Amino acid sequence: MIFDRPTLDGIVAGRVDRAYRRWTRPQVKPGGQQRTAVGVIGFGDVVRVDAEAISDADARAAGQRDAATLRKKLARKDGDVWCVAVHLVGADPRVALRNDATIDADARADLDRRLARMDAAADRPWTRAALEAIRDRPAVVSTELAASLDLERFLFKRRVRRLKELGLTESLEVGYRISPRGAAYLTDQ
Known part of the structure; x- marks a missing residue:
């Protein structure tokens, strides 16, 4: 609804x-x-x-x-x-998840496994590039981010929603930003 x-x-x-x-x-x-x-x-x-x-x-x-x-x-x-x-x-439980920047070894392994599965199901790996694009260009309209990754806007938005479910990104009025959890995940790699 x-x-x-x-x-x-x-x-x-x-x-x-x-x-x-x-x-x-x-x-x-x-x-x-x-x-x-x-x-x-x-x-x-x-x-x-x-x-x-x-x-x-x-x-x-x-x-x-x-x-x-x-x-x-x-x-x-x-x-x-x-x-x-x-x-x-x-x-929304995703709010607490995305604000939790503590990623222990088990959480990292779970995220690695989930992101690898997303990449394997796609025509080419995309999760890391999408996370980095959002981190590097917060509040940028999805059309521009999608084009920078050579993706159609609808597909990009659908994929970002999957990252959001994992607490790695958050939506803004315009565009997205990396969450504290997402930043911790990228930093520790």
Whole structure:
């Protein structure tokens, strides 16, 4: 699910506890989670509802001004209207991971193994070059970084997300930067 920043802030503050979406079938499951800019959002009940039965109070609990505004947004798509209970689970675990610059021998061996597997699955090794490019050119738009590595932008971004999962990089408003963990990994090589 995509949440705008005001809605995410409302979830964190406890003002928003549900989201309404129009889907042909539910796109999330109760108990599921999603990482967002504010942390991990959890999903509770997913219930089909009648759009006309949504009250102003329901709409405000979803971060909308009123029911009419919410119904107007929902009218843009086809399918049934679903109400999804949402709550903040906690911080994104990647934040703590990327800020941990202590890489012991076991962690290094694990990272080496994972990066080697990524390189082996690609047409050519790319992980080290991508990490160094991000380290050397922080906050540079992905299009430029991708071109410098002779990669298509979409493929580059997909690969950087894999590095981010390992805590080695972090996304910025524009571009990326190497994380403390990523810097430690590169420094100790």
